[in-house]
Amino acid sequence: MLVGDIPRLNARRYPTKPAVISGGTTLTWAAVNERANRLGTALRASGLRTGDRVAICARNTAEWPEIVFGLAKAGLVAVPVNIRLSAPEIAHVLTDSGARAGIVHSDQAALAGEVFTEHLELVLQLGGGEVGKEYEAALASSTDTDPTPPTLTHDDVQFILYTSGTTGLPKGVVQLHRGMVAQALDTSIVTEAVHSDVTLGTTPCFTAGGMVRTVAALFLGQTLVLHPRFDPEAVVAEIERSRVTMTTFIPTMLMRTLKVLENDPSRDVSSLRRISYGSAPVPPGLAQEAMARLGCDLQQRYGATEAGGQATILTPADHRAAVAGDEGLLASCGRETPMAEIRIVGEDGADLPVGETGEIVIRSDMVAAGYWNKPEATAETFRPTGLWSGDLGRLDERGYLYIAGRKTDMIISGGFNVYPAEIERVIAQHPAVDLVTVVGIPDPEWGETPVAVVVGKGAPDPGLEESLRVHCRGNLAGYKQPRRFEFRDELPLGPAGKILKREVRAALLAPAGR
Structure with missing residues (x-):
């Protein structure tokens, strides 16, 4: 299965079901699949070929999923660009990746648009035409034809995501179709996802988590609601309006959302069944308050861009056990997911005994293929024994992972x-x-x-x-x-x-x- 197959198959099963909701726009699965076809066909017709890189600089918007799927269908490689980057940082991503084309949102056109037009052969603009061809016009002049090359396989590159590196310049992490489909399957298992889920996305689509969410939160034909930024009042209103069942927060977001509910207990968030969080543990008191006030389960996940996303999960059952008295669990980031294997090793690569701290090594089909054009860094991190994460941690006797620090200074x-x-x-x-x-x-x-x-x-x-x-x-x-x-x-x-x-x-x- 390829990433571009996701909208095609869901359009067959649920053609009229909402797939994406954002800013007053609702796109059905049939519409997402058609628009992805039109985008991919338009880019291939412009001269782009399998493996060519296409940079995307846009806030969360209704077009994000169709762009990801359209590029995947056409065998083109998505290169998400953080909208907060400066002009020199954007230029580095474009030149290092060798991108030939780009898609930029009008909100980012003032800064990114100039860099895009300077470095790229073709630029499409969402919501305007000041710095490139208007996106909707490009789709309208294209055809609803599946652009998937017959030679495309699950070992082809799906996206390159630039992550900050200890050398001072970001490195491009190369992810394959194989890895993202594996990640979508793994995420579906651990979140107990069903096609009726409605996921709210407020964290950026251009991050590793955002790229995983775009694929995993739509994998089974679910509905994805996208907000351009996090606003606690808007989050609660969206949960009520769209009957949101899942979302992802960092602990700060969780605290701010709880404050809204504290000020107005009448708000109806009963549709929520699970909140995933990361970046930092939550204290037992906050976990207990969140579970009581929101009436839903919590889960925490640990992973890395190089790992393709998640590698462990602290499950809802773990959170309930922690609130019931096993508080030490909340200091961990859970146990390995069904499709991941975690080892703790010493400098020589040998497994360390339970309880000893060493480097976290991850083996999984979800792990990325390496760093773009950096063979030495790839050999150092992506070894035959697994992904050497650079993170330090320990496993307890129950298999829970505890992060002890970072070998890097991140x-x-x-x-x-x-x-x-x-x-x-x-x-x-x-x-x-x-x-x-x-x-x-x-x-x-x-x-x-x-x-x-x-x-x-x-x-x-x-x-x-x-x-x-x-x-x-x-x-x-x-x-x-x-x-x-x-x-x-x-x-x-x-x-x-x-x-x-x-x-x-x-x-x-x-x-x-x-």
């Missing part, structure tokens, strides 16, 4: 992965900076937040902080901006001259006066 802020090396690379380019390191510190709202510690050149400059903020705003996505700048005369260095990040972070967290 910061998770508001559910987004932020790698210090990316921020350091940009700050180090400032002419007044001699040395810089970025570390994550706990934040009550966002989980973690990046702090830049800078050694300047020459005499102290009171205007340097504002100059660095302006520099970062021009070169980094909003969620990657350092929330604080600290200035030092020197930074702690190890014997090889490497900045000792652990000492820097400890100093920032130390009580004043110590």
